[in-house]
Amino acid sequence: IDKFVFIPKRAKLFGSFFQQMDFTQRAYVGSWTHAIEALSKGRGIEAAKALAFIPKQTAEIIRANFSPGFRKRLQDKLLSTDSIVPGRNINFKGLLDKGLSIRDVTLLPENLGQVARAVAEESGFLYNKKIRRMITSLEGMMLRGLFEGVYPAAIMADIENNIAPMFARWYPKLSDDELMSEIAKVANIAYSTIPTAQSAVQQQFVRKFLKRTMFSM
Numbered sequence: 001i002d003k004f005v006f007i008p009k010r011a012k013l014f015g016s017f018f019q020q021m022d023f024t025q026r027a028y029v030g031s032w033t034h035a036i037e038a039l040s041k042g043r044g045i046e047a048a049k050a051l052a053f054i055p056k057q058t059a060e061i062i063r064a065n066f067s068p069g070f071r072k073r074l075q076d077k078l079l080s081t082d083s084i085v086p087g088r089n090i091n092f093k094g095l096l097d098k099g100l101s102i103r104d105v106t107l108l109p110e111n112l113g114q115v116a117r118a119v120a121e122e123s124g125f126l127y128n129k130k131i132r133r134m135i136t137s138l139e140g141m142m143l144r145g146l147f148e149g150v151y152p153a154a155i156m157a158d159i160e161n162n163i164a165p166m167f168a169r170w171y172p173k174l175s176d177d178e179l180m181s182e183i184a185k186v187a188n189i190a191y192s193t194i195p196t197a198q199s200a201v202q203q204q205f206v207r208k209f210l211k212r213t214m215f216s217m
Contacts (some may be wrong), residue, residue, distance in 0.1 A: 005212045009107075012215070019146060020065060023154040026191055027057050030158040037166055050162065057157045064149030071149045078102070078152060084160045085168045089176045090183070092156065098177065100159075100184035101193040102152045106207070106217035155191050163187055192216050 012018055031050050038047035063070050081091045092100075167183050174182065188194045201207050201217070210217040 001212065009215060020061065020150050023150055023191065024058055024061055027061065027154045027158050028054060030162040030190070031057065034162040034166060053157075053161050057154075057161070060157060061150055061153045064153035065145040066149075068144070070153075071144065074152045074156065075148070078156065085164050088168055088179065090164055090168070090180055092159075094176070094180045095159070095184050095187075098180040098184045099188070099195065099198060100155075101188050101195045101198075102155055103147055104191075104193050104216055105195060106211050107215075151191070151193070155187055155193070158190070159183060159187050163190075 031054050034050040035047040038044070038050060060070075064074060078092045078096065081093045084090055084092065163186060164183055167179060167186075171179060171182065185198065188198060196202075196207075199207075201210065207217070
């Protein structure tokens, strides 16, 4: 059952750049939301800046998919305690501690980098040394590019430039810890990266069933 379900799902995920396009579109929504919210409050310059950020954000998502050096900088930033909201102690390390997730835990099983190997094994190609080396390299490249690059690049940029500034204005009375919890929660929902602990579906049988009947639960 898992081979029938997950091999086509992995092929769509890694072979079509579907997820890269999906996350770019979600990032656009974040910038447009910020722009409309700013315009509604009479802040035209802020709205223009939010829309002007879209090309840079798109470039960063593409770059993160292919550049190991850029992915390393993203990982360092994700563990940083530098504030991303002026006047507030809101930082990515704190967001992680408050439940921010940068991976869809319902999308695939733990061995999600095995699509190319599984296809090659089923086809009998894995016995060729050159193909085996190529498959191993391809697995690592796809896995790192998507889950260490595209996911954090899109989520972190949206949080820093859209979600965090808006939430800081909307909820000025919340403490920094409370504000980071709210930001993490809405980012997880916006990018379908809800961790198990935050999910409304806790029953294990239901979770396993839905993972095998939906592209992303």
